[in-house]
Amino acid sequence: MMLNKALEYTTAYLLLGGNLGNREDNLSRAISLIAVQIGEIEAVSSIYETAAWGKEDQPSFLNQAVSVKTHFTALEVLRKALDIEQSLGRVRKEKWGERLIDIDLILFGDEVIDMENLLHVPHPHMQVRKFVMAPLAEIAPNVIHPILGQTVLNIYENISDVLEIKKL
Template structure:
């Protein structure tokens, strides 16, 4: 039983973002490292630029969604993502503050995971944030939200977030 689980592939959807330094190069490097360490990249969205959310007195963010095929668990994907952030120079100061790179695990197959103070999948706020849903709907329009039962495209079309998200 354990052997079959170890060989099972999962599709992980991540959202990358950053608003410091060379934003395009930082996202590109993060994708390369995810491909090398986490799993094969299946698809990558366009780049989207958005004003900062939550803490608005900072530069605009570039965001990009990535789909990976991985044999890792969701927790292992999260750990690699945090290590990649650190490797690329991320320093955690303020919640929603400026950052060179941010890598969030948004969906992990159709799994629902709730490990308090560590990991929640699907991301608990994804359906409220246009900067998450626009790139995600681009690469996974027909993927169902495992709790809401709606497609990414449907959620994106019905979102009430007023923040402007534009292709970069």
């Protein structure tokens, strides 16, 4: 007789963004594909609009955070997210450039992962980017950053980023 081992799940936090095409529809389509290909959606933030960050001469971005319960590893989640981006028409031209959709893995449970030039979790710049922290604080205020040892809400409330952000 064979016993089924219970699948172990991890909560992954993803940040979605885009500034080309029908931005809201692109976010919605990405969330639908995440639910099918990565795991059960636990929470979805409001949509936030911000000016472009890093490369400012482009249209404003819409961003949204998603919490997903997954049995995949962090690297598998990243690969699936990249596949979803590509299926929605993402073409990588330049760092911080315009895009139809971007899906970043921000947190993966309480794991700290440093795979050079491939995957860094927690996202190494999350704590200095308001467009990441605002939607994340909405859906995961009490989650602890595994390196900084602070809650997401505390990090957001003390962020030095002055980029204007508007909740839609």
